[in-house]
Amino acid sequence: MDDVLIVGAGPTGLVLALWLKKQGIRFRIIDKSAGPGETSRAMAVQARTLELYRQLDLADAVVAAGHRNPNINLWARGKRRAHVSFADAGTDVTPYPFVLVYPQDLHERLLAERLQVLGVEVERRTELVSFEDKGDHVVARLRTPDGGEQNHEARYLAGCDGARSPIRHALGIEFEGGTYKQIFYVADVALNGLEPADEVHIALDTSDFVAVLSYGGDRNRLIGTVKDERADRPETLTFEDVGHQAIEGLGIEVRKVHWFSTYRVHHRVTGSFRRGHVFLVGDAAHVHSPAGGQGMNTGILDAINLAWKLAMVVKGQAPDSLLDSYDLERRAFARKLVDTTDRLFTFVTADGSFADFVRTRIAPVVASAAYRIESVREFMFRMISQTTLSYQESPLSEGKAGSIEGGDRLPWARSAASDNYAPLADIGWQIHVYGAARSDLRSWCERRRVPLHTFAWRPEHKKAGLQKNALYLLRPDTWVALAEPQQSTATLDRYFSARGLAPGEVL
Known part of the structure; x- marks a missing residue:
């Protein structure tokens, strides 16, 4: 019998596997897909994630593979209104005073390769059909690549199976929250005219919003919203259909679109991250707007939080009750994060002339002035980098x-x-x-x-x-x-x- 069965081999599941392997815990990791993702929505790797990646000698490899974006530029109505330097704000906070842009699909491949080096293969095209918590272990029914089925026993089951999590549905745990009315689009593009080319640019306009993230060479990611009647037909949208007012306001020309996709975003947190011997981790437990680039990083920190607690319990160094602190610590943070990103996203996308005036005229001026204050600069960086995350209310503190x-x-x-x-x-x-x-x-x-x-x-x-x-x-x-x-x-x-x-x- 294995100690842990991990379902889902995205960044969250892979990180959980890596941390368990480092601590000598027996596990299987399965995923119903044939291979790692080929496209990516999550782009940002925050400083706190990189700090923890040092535990597996991963930080340097991830930084080398990604692209450092040390500054954010805020644009409104075709003019750059604010310039935020992370290099200045975070230099005394962390060894990683920048936002690292590293597409999730490339990130997944690096994590999977590192797991492979440690002698662990992700079992692809293997699907969890059902499971039963027996009180002291879990019996899982798996469908194997040849179409057959088998039973597998593990002390614990970790659901890293995404926002639509079949494991969460099977447990009957509520997923409270809502869905934003806007359609998001993401596009990988080659472009001209972006200055500076190696920084994050966010453009706000009266009817449009776009963020541009560079990740080396001529590779750029656009993230924007579709708010008008076009949002009713996302399946037929192309890049030519989306609003280009904010893009043009940046003074850039999109030469080529390598990849384009649309999706809806939810803001939800599950009612419990633990039910008996089953845990929900990452998007299976919480989803929120992409504002601030927090989602993937939050899932990774979920996995690291759970991994050491599972290891102590499995090794007989702690009672099973230690695992309750995973739910308490991570659910509290997820709720706070959803509230914060929801308020930010609502502000960025609010409709109406007054909202437009505040967003494009007032907010950039206030942000630019506030950022000149050292304490404000550091606070802004700490929030985005997740270095403010604290567990002061935990029974372990x-x-x-x-x-x-x-x-x-x-x-x-x-x-x-x-x-x-x-x-x-x-x-x-x-x-x-x-x-x-x-x-x-x-x-x-x-x-x-x-x-x-x-x-x-x-x-x-x-x-x-x-x-x-x-x-x-x-x-x-x-x-x-x-x-x-x-x-x-x-x-x-x-x-x-x-x-x-x-x-x-x-x-």
Whole structure:
């Protein structure tokens, strides 16, 4: 019997497989399609995703394959109204102060190849027909490539099977939300006249909207909306049919359309990310507008959140109740994200003369002025990059030291002497001390087999909100679990015993 059956080999399922493999968990990953996707809607890989990709030595490969877009240009009525520099805003926040444009189909292929190197093949043309939760494991009925069927047993089932998730439907879990009235279009094009050519451009007009993302050479992605009567016949639309007012406002000429597609967008969050031994992950659990390029990244972070918890439970280092925190942590974030992207998308696409005036005249001026304020620049970057994501309300989060609370992302604080993110390449519990570690803490870490990393106190640490000589216990997904100002080993013992956790040991 396998530990986990993963259904769906998009980025979410592949990342879950990679993280489970790194932790020594037995699994199968199946997908009913014949191969990876050939086209792509998701384009952006955010900084927080890249930070976590360091755990599998993936970050450098993804950055090298993608195209860095360090700036965003906001256009309205044919003029550039604002210029937002991520390089300036994120340079003290993350090693990755940019939006990486990397089409999902290419991203999937890279992840699948990395899984292949580790000796795991995605089982293509293999479909989940049905499943039954037996209380301590799941029995799944699979249809194999030859048309036959077989039963497969696994302790847990992970539904990474997309927005229409058959697994979610079979569980009968509600998927609350709605559908935007607009039709989205995406197009891969060759074009002339885009300046600067390696930056993101967003154009707002009275009746049109388009975003242009460059991903190297003469490859560009257009994302726009269709709002008028043409939206009633999306299946017959071509690129010539969609509004070109915003495109022309950018001063560009589309020379060739390599690929064009239309689709509707929903904004929904499922009522539960967990039901017994079955989990919903990625689009199966939440979908939202493409505003801000958050969707694929959110699914990837779902998978990483779930993977370390599954590994601890399977290895006997934690009770099954640890898995409930996956639902609590990720559903809360998904709801907040859907609300945020919904408000942003509604603003960008609102109809009416007053809405047009605010969107094309007022908003660009306000955005340009606000961005001159350093704190505003950093806040905007943190929101888009998902580096603000916190689990402070989680039962796994405790304490405060400096301005850092349990549940926060560990701040990046690189100096000439050290990079405090280097130890985070390991998937496992670890403790950081910025200053000097007490001898009893060192003994505790040796006894409990929890790595201890100390960093000579630097001004960069204080600037990042860390407290000198405090103890920061980090979860395997690198968020702060416990922030303890006094380096109390008694507090560490209470933290683990209260939750039934035993890192480095088997219960």
